[in-house]
Amino acid sequence: MTLRMAIIGCGKIADGHVEQIRATGRGEVVAVCDREPLMAEQLATRMGIAGRYTDAARMLAETRPDVVHIATPPDSHLALARLCFEAGCHVFMEKPFALTEAQSRQILALAASHGKRVGVNYLYNYEPPGLMLEGLVQRDALGEIVHLDTSYGYNLSGDYGLAVMADPGHWVHRLPGKLFHNVLDHVLAKVVPFLDDRIECQVLAFRRRGPTGSAIVDAMPDELRFLLRSGPVTVSGNVSAHGRPVSHTLKVVGTTDSVELDYTARTLVHSARWAQPSALGRLFPAWVQARQFARNGWHNLGLFRRHQYHYFQCMRELLVRFYDAVEHGTADPIPPARILRVTRIIDLIVTAMATPSGRSTTDTPTEAAMPEVAP
The missing domain is CATH 3.40.50.720 (NAD(P)-binding Rossmann-like Domain)
Incomplete structure (x- = not known):
């Protein structure tokens, strides 16, 4: 068909x-x-x-x-x-x-x-490190998830950022959460599989850049820090328009092992362990980490040679899975419960941004509120 x-x-x-x-x-x-x-x-x-x-x-x-x-x-x-x-x-x-x-x-x-x-289009879950993480979680290689730390950078000097900054009528300024409302999906889609719908949220949002003279543009904050708690799992998030290099990372801390993902470099490495006694043991972790990065490099080179390293390769993988669901009745690649969880947390963050305490919570679990087992 x-x-x-x-x-x-x-x-x-x-x-x-x-x-x-x-x-x-x-x-x-x-x-x-x-x-x-x-x-x-x-x-x-x-x-x-x-x-x-x-x-x-x-x-x-x-x-x-x-x-x-x-x-x-x-x-x-x-x-x-x-x-x-x-x-x-x-x-x-x-x-x-x-x-x-x-x-x-x-x-x-x-x-x-x-x-x-x-x-x-929660495409970044289908980048090579996202697919590697999916496999690790399915094999229970990380144990129970304790904490996730996610960072997402945004360049206001890029083409899209300049358009937002130059045009007070740009649709981003109409969003309740303004710039953050437009990028939080990228941040949250990667962590919601490990959460349920009972969320506590604390937020700090502010404008770090100087004034432009436009009340609408100046009302848009450009730095966001948030902390989520969902049962025994916590998430710390950083969205920054000023940090350099522009970051796009995720650290997943488990009771058995922890991993660090870089979506820009398309790498996933296991966190360093200091297993040997004495100061001599501190010599080994750097070499172990270097070996992991080298394996990631060879893996990415293989994808490049097979024409599977395009900038939007992750979207291609997601679309294939979506079209499979349409044509063959397979499972939705992004389940409805996950979509709702992302939008629910965005609502919480936007509410907390407008609250003097910077806090908002939800404790009304729904039928779709059970945590998932894989991203």
């Missing part, structure tokens, strides 16, 4: 969706849609796509896609998802999945009522 695909939202990320849909070999992009005609036209022309629309309902009626990728700002996701489900389409959503947990629940309920699949 060859899936017929369509894309709603023709911004920069849409290029990645088109490229990776084609790379999977699972379907054809038959149409693109954007309210701004020029955006739809330029994407369709560059990518050689026949259908180009400014009205989503008309596109769905005329092209009848099997799967629609929604790559618009999150405040439009609920309405667009409803439109797609009612047209008989499965939906793959760009993050953030929705504006709030309540909207996320509505989207998931609509998918279930129409018998359709819905996915979200």
